[in-house]
Amino acid sequence: MAILKRTGFAVLVMLLGAGAGAAVLSLPPEWNGLSDTVAARLDESGVTNPVTAVLLNFRGYDTLLEICVLMLAAFAVGSFVSERRSAGLGTGRGAAETSGQGHRGVELPIARPGRVLTGLVRLLAPWIILVSGYLLWVGSHAPGGAFQAGALLASLGVLIVLCDHRLLPRTASWLRRVLLALGFWVFAGFGLVPLMFGQALLQFSGPAAGWVILGIETACTVSIAMVLLLLFVCNARLPSLDADADRARGTGA
Amino acid sequence: MSASGAWMVSLVLAPLLAASIALVVGRRSGPYAALAAAAAIVCSLAGLIGQLERHGAAASAVGGWGSPLGIQLHADGLSVLMLLMSALVGVGVTAYAWGYFGLARRRDEPFNAAASRARESFWPLWLFAWGGLHALFLSGDIFNLYVALELLTLSAVGLIGLANQRTASFAALRYLLASLVGSLFYLLGVALLYGEYAVLDCQRLLELVQGTRATTCALALMTLGLMLKTALFPLHFWLPLAHGNSPAPVSALLSSLVVTACFYAILRLWCTVFANAGTPGAGMLLALLGAAAIVYGSLQAICQQRLKMLIAYSTVAQVGYLFLGFAFLGRSASAVLAWQGVVYYALSHACAKGAMFLAAGSIMRSAGHDQLEGLAGIGKQLPVSVFAFGLAGMSLMGLPPSGGFVGKWLLLRAALEAGLWWVAVTILAGGLLAAGYTFPLLERALANRAEPWVARRVPRGMELASLVLALCAVALGLVAAQPLELLEIGAPFQPLASQEANP
Numbered sequence: 152m153a154i155l156k157r158t159g160f161a162v163l164v165m166l167l168g169a170g171a172g173a174a175v176l177s178l179p180p181e182w183n184g185l186s187d188t189v190a191a192r193l194d195e196s197g198v199t200n201p202v203t204a205v206l207l208n209f210r211g212y213d214t215l216l217e218i219c220v221l222m223l224a225a226f227a228v229g230s231f232v233s234e235r236r237s238a239g240l241g242t243g244r245g246a247a248e249t250s251g252q253g254h255r256g257v258e259l260p261i262a263r264p265g266r267v268l269t270g271l272v273r274l275l276a277p278w279i280i281l282v283s284g285y286l287l288w289v290g291s292h293a294p295g296g297a298f299q300a301g302a303l304l305a306s307l308g309v310l311i312v313l314c315d316h317r318l319l320p321r322t323a324s325w326l327r328r329v330l331l332a333l334g335f336w337v338f339a340g341f342g343l344v345p346l347m348f349g350q351a352l353l354q355f356s357g358p359a360a361g362w363v364i365l366g367i368e369t370a371c372t373v374s375i376a377m378v379l380l381l382l383f384v385c386n387a388r389l390p391s392l393d394a395d396a397d398r399a400r401g402t403g404a
Numbered sequence: 405m406s407a408s409g410a411w412m413v414s415l416v417l418a419p420l421l422a423a424s425i426a427l428v429v430g431r432r433s434g435p436y437a438a439l440a441a442a443a444a445i446v447c448s449l450a451g452l453i454g455q456l457e458r459h460g461a462a463a464s465a466v467g468g469w470g471s472p473l474g475i476q477l478h479a480d481g482l483s484v485l486m487l488l489m490s491a492l493v494g495v496g497v498t499a500y501a502w503g504y505f506g507l508a509r510r511r512d513e514p515f516n517a518a519a520s521r522a523r524e525s526f527w528p529l530w531l532f533a534w535g536g537l538h539a540l541f542l543s544g545d546i547f548n549l550y551v552a553l554e555l556l557t558l559s560a561v562g563l564i565g566l567a568n569q570r571t572a573s574f575a576a577l578r579y580l581l582a583s584l585v586g587s588l589f590y591l592l593g594v595a596l597l598y599g600e601y602a603v604l605d606c607q608r609l610l611e612l613v614q615g616t617r618a619t620t621c622a623l624a625l626m627t628l629g630l631m632l633k634t635a636l637f638p639l640h641f642w643l644p645l646a647h648g649n650s651p652a653p654v655s656a657l658l659s660s661l662v663v664t665a666c667f668y669a670i671l672r673l674w675c676t677v678f679a680n681a682g683t684p685g686a687g688m689l690l691a692l693l694g695a696a697a698i699v700y701g702s703l704q705a706i707c708q709q710r711l712k713m714l715i716a717y718s719t720v721a722q723v724g725y726l727f728l729g730f731a732f733l734g735r736s737a738s739a740v741l742a743w744q745g746v747v748y749y750a751l752s753h754a755c756a757k758g759a760m761f762l763a764a765g766s767i768m769r770s771a772g773h774d775q776l777e778g779l780a781g782i783g784k785q786l787p788v789s790v791f792a793f794g795l796a797g798m799s800l801m802g803l804p805p806s807g808g809f810v811g812k813w814l815l816l817r818a819a820l821e822a823g824l825w826w827v828a829v830t831i832l833a834g835g836l837l838a839a840g841y842t843f844p845l846l847e848r849a850l851a852n853r854a855e856p857w858v859a860r861r862v863p864r865g866m867e868l869a870s871l872v873l874a875l876c877a878v879a880l881g882l883v884a885a886q887p888l889e890l891l892e893i894g895a896p897f898q899p900l901a902s903q904e905a906n907p
Contacts, residue, residue, distance in 0.1 A: 167625075171592060174621030178599045185602055188473055209473045212466040216539060216551045219420055220558060223532045226427055227562030230525035231573070328428040335424050339417060345468075352413045354468040 197360025198291040206296070207364045211353040215342060218334050218371055225331060225378040225385075232385045264314045272310045279307040287372050291361060297334075297368040301375025308380035327377065334374030338367050408455035409464030411448045412477045415487065415538045418444035423531030432507055434527025438498045441531055445538075449491050453484060453890065461894025463544060463607070471605035478544030478606065480894030482675075482747060485887060486541045486668050489751045493660050493758045494534055496873040500762050501526060501653040503863035504769075518568030522651065526566060533559035533657065537665050546594050546677065547604045549669060550587065557583045557633070560662050563654040564646050575645040582632055582642045589629030593622035597677070606676040610899060615681045623678050623686070630673075633666040636690075636727060637697030640720045644704075648716035652765020655712060659719040659761060660754035667726045667750065671743075674730075679899035687733030694727030695830040702837030706844075711764050711774040714841055715757070721834065722753050722800065728815060731827050736901045738818040743897045744888060745814030748880070751887065752807025755877035756799035762870035763793040769866070770859045776844060781853025788867040790849045795874035797842030799881075802835040807880025 189201050189209065196204035206214050283303040290296030341363050342353040355363050422441035426434045456462060461480035470476065505523040536555030543549045561583070565576035594604070600618045603609055613619055635643040643663075647655050674682050701721025708714040729746035732739040766789040767782055768774045783790045799808035812831050819827040880887065 170621050171596075171625065174596055174618040175599075177617040178596070182599065183602075184598065185472055192469075192473060208467060209469050210467075210475055210547075212475045213548055213551050216548075216555060219424075219532070219535070220551065220554050222424065222427070223529075223555065223558050223562070226525075226528060227558055227565075230521060230529070230562055231565050231576075324430075325428070328430065332424040332428050335420070339421060343413075343417075346410060346413065351409065351464070351468040352466050356468070 195356055195360075197355060197357075197362075197364055200290060200292050200294070200296075202294065203290050203296050203364070203368075207367060208353075208355055208360065211338075211342070211355070215335070215338050215353065218338055218374065221375060221378045222331055222335055225381040228382055228385045268310075269314050272314050275310065276307060279303060283307075283372070287368055288365075290368060291365065297371040298375060300368075300372040302379060304372060304376035305379035305383075308376060309383050312380070312384060327381070330373055330377045331381070332374070334367075334371035337370035341367055406455075406462065406464060408452055408459070408462035408479065409477065411452035411455065412462075412464055412479055412542050413466075414448040415445060415452065416535055416542060418448065418535075419531045419538065420535035423528045423535060426531060427528040430524055434524065435498075435502050435505075435507060438501075438527055438531060441534065442495050442498050445491055445534070446495070449484075449487055452479060452487070456480075456484060456893050457890075461896075471608050472603050475548050476544040476605055476607070477542045479542055480896045481891040482668075482672070482894075482896035483541045484893065485747055485751055485891050486665070487538065488887070488890075489664065489754045490534065490537045490541070490661055492876055493656070493754050493873065494537075496755075496758055496762070496869050496876075497530075497653045497656050499872075500656070500765070500866050500869035501530070503865040503869070504651065504653055504765065506863075522566040522568070525562065526651070526653070529559045529562040529566075530653075530657065533563065533662070537661055540665050540669065544606050545604050546597065546606060546609070546673070549672075550591055550594060553587060553590065553633070553666070553669065556662060556665060557587065560658060563657065564650050566654060567650050569649060571645065571649050575642070575649055578642045579646045582639075586629040586632035589625045589632070593626035593629070596622040596625070606672070609677040610679055613677060613679075613681050615683075619678075619681050623681055626673060627670060627686075627690070630666055630670045631690075631693075634663055634670065634723060634726075635720060636693055636723055637700050637720060638693075640697070640701070640723075643720055644713055644716040647719060647761075648710065648713040652712075652761055652768065655716070655765070656758040656761035659716070660758040663719060663723060664726075664750050664754055667723070671729075671747075675896055675900055682733055684734035687730035690727045691729070691731035691827070694724040694730070695826070697721060697724030697727070698830055698834040699837070702834060702841060705841040706837070708841075709776055711767065711776055711779070711845060712761070714776070714845075715760050715764055718760075718800065718838070718841060719757060721837070722757065725749050725753070725811075725815070725831070725834065728827055728830065731824055732818060732822060733900065735822045738822040740897045740901045741821070742815055742818035743900065744891055745811050745816075745818060747891060748814060748884070748888065749808065749811025752799050752811055752877050752880045755873050755880065756796040756806075756808060759792050759796040759870045759874035759877060760800075762866070762873065763789040763796070766862045766866050766870060767793075770862050772860065776848060779845065780848045780851045781857070783849035784853075785857055785859050786862060786867065788871050789862075790846070792867070792870040792874040793849075794842070794846055795871075795878055797838070797846070799874075799877040801838040801842065802831075805881040806878045807884075808877070809881050810884045 186201065189205060193199065193201060193204055196208040198204050198207070283300045286295040286303060287297065287300035288295075290300070341355075345354040346352050419441045422437040426437040456479060461478070464477045465471075465474050466477060467474045505526055533556055536552055536559060539552035540549065540556060543552050557580075561576050561580045564579055565572055596618045597609065598604060600616060601609060601612045603612060632639045647659050650658065698721050701717050701719070701724065705714050705717035705721060708717060726746055726749070729742045732742040764774060766786055767779065770786055771779060771782060799806035802808045802812040812835065816828055816831055819825070819831070
């Protein structure tokens with residue numbers, strides 16, 4: 152029976168794949184999409200990189216909602232994870248009283264941080280911040296931007312958390328949350344300003360457009376980095392944190 | 405930006421901003437943020453309806469670029485009726501959740517980490533979902549529709565996972581996987597359409613689309629993906645577990661709003677993008693699946709032992725009615741009538757199903773369980789909730805005077821005009837079957853019970869919220885003229901009615 156079911160699914164998937172393949176082959180081979188239209192109006196967007204122009208200006212509304220989706224994703228994952236490991240978004244209240252219900256995360260095969268790791272992170276940290284800032288800046292005229300810069304910054308966050316597992320619990324919970332929402336707030340805030348002057352939502356034009364976009368991207372970089380870092384922390388069961396929680400509960404590690 | 409555009413922006417951004425504030429402030433701010441969002445939504449919706457009644461359907465270019473570079477928000481009668489649905493159910497559920505989760509832990513209540521997690525997490529997740537719903541209903545762009553669907557899906561996954569049970573995590577994960585497959589199918593369809601026409605705007609696509617191979621493939625993929633999200637039989641496998649095990653306000657939201665919103669996405673696509681590509685044969689297939697869903701879901705509901713599972717299977721059945729409208733593709737005269745009936749049915753079903761799940765939540769809170777066997781005599785404990793359940797059941801059965809009756813009546817008339825007798829028979833049989841799964845609870849509730857009750861107190865607000873929603877479902881049968889007039893704005897079903905015979 153199980154084999155029949157699997158074969159059925161396999162046939163179904165292959166049919167779908169064949170259909171999609173045939174459809175792709177039927178598309179016109181010479182194809183420009185909207186790139187000519189984008190190029191024609193690039194001057195008005197305030198940036199010279201067409202990708203940034205589409206993401207932050209032409210289709211900024213999509214990106215605004217996407218930033219919202221990212222913030223939501225970090226929050227939703229945090230709400231799945233038990234408060235016991237309060238490194239995520241939890242307020243940490245009563246973390247010690249919890250009996251460990253809910254998803255407990257995956258134990259990472261991490262050794263205790265040694266001198267090599269800490270030393271390497273010390274060495275890398277300034278460079279990562281510098282490159283992240285460069286990627287953010289360069290996004291206006293070449294490949295780069297908030298997503299890339301945020302991902303890089305998050306990698307630094309992951310490295311630091313691996314060195315010191317209690318870094319995030321030590322940062323105030325409200326600060327973690329504000330950093331998470333900052334991108335959306337700045338984006339929506341800049342977007343609502345033109346609305347007050349009778350223009351459309353997110354209408355960025357004129358000489359200030361480039362600066363507005365840079366401001367939005369800076370805030371989004373921070374929030375994207377926070378989202379990625381929180382996703383990592385929520386899912387990884389960091390050894391020393393658990394030991395701390397156990398000690399707090401009086402059961403011993 | 406025009407006034408209607410500003411109202412649309414406010415409908416989308418108010419709940420999202422409230423969600424982000426509730427997320428950051430945490431603690432007890434959630435209910436107040438939701439209250440503020442609800443007030444803003446009601447005002448904006450009133451403003452938007454006023455504008456549309458004066459000027460007709462409205463489009464608003466976000467960013468000022470317009471199609472094809474930018475994104476258009478689009479509001480017509482169909483989206484306004486859906487917004488009305490989300491406002492009615494949303495306000496009802498917000499009021500109910502206020503009592504259900506409570507503002508804070510009571511002094512005599514022992515600390516429970518899961519309960520406090522649910523109490524804090526519910527509000528931001530629900531507000532994100534509300535914003536996602538509005539973004540979906542107002543979207544006029546197929547890629548933006550995808551982003552709105554993601555917002556809606558992710559918050560729904562979080563909401564399902566709030567229940568403190570292993571089954572809840574399992575149900576949430578299964579819903580996430582099913583939903584992601586649906587999203588990817590949809591996205592593939594978007595890519596094909598963009599590859600063929602280099603446009604993402606729905607209205608522009610309506611003019612451009614022809615029945616090429618890529619278009620047909622996109623139609624199949626997008627409809628299939630959204631069918632999975634709507635839980636149309638036989639793709640309903642994820643629904644009963646997810647809707648039947650969530651906290652009551654979440655079940656109500658999922659069954660009445662989220663499922664309907666995914667159906668709306670299908671309807672919107674078929675009315676605009678695929679108006680000239682959808683064939684009557686494909687429509688007939690969807691309608692047949694809908695009829696099968698009605699029969700299968702109702703029979704399953706009748707067999708259930710648990711009240712919430714019963715209501716969840718009833719959703720599987722009721723989703724079927726929404727797809728009956730596809731039987732009328734290519735029958736210009738009766739198609740508009742049928743779609744009016746379907747949308748009206750969706751509206752009243754949302755109110756009725758919301759009321760049912762909320763009433764079931766009160767019953768569960770009071771009795772401590774939802775096994776039908778053990779609920780004898782609950783009517784004396786919770787007369788208001790049982791009354792609400794009965795009224796909602798009346799609308800699902802399609803008895804006059806209720807919104808369900810009006811919807812079914814319009815569909816029946818269209819079916820008889822078009823000579824689709826099997827649609828008419830399914831509608832009537834579905835009503836009888838709905839009686840079959842509504843009466844068992846009512847019968848037990850009104851029975852006498854020998855042993856005394858050990859019932860927990862249920863906040864009055866919870867009971868009233870379910871009653872008000874049930875009364876809305878009934879009232880929709882009494883004031884049908886105005887909503888149906890609203891639905892006419894911008895003639896959303898015109899492209900389907902004027903559709904020529906299939907090439």
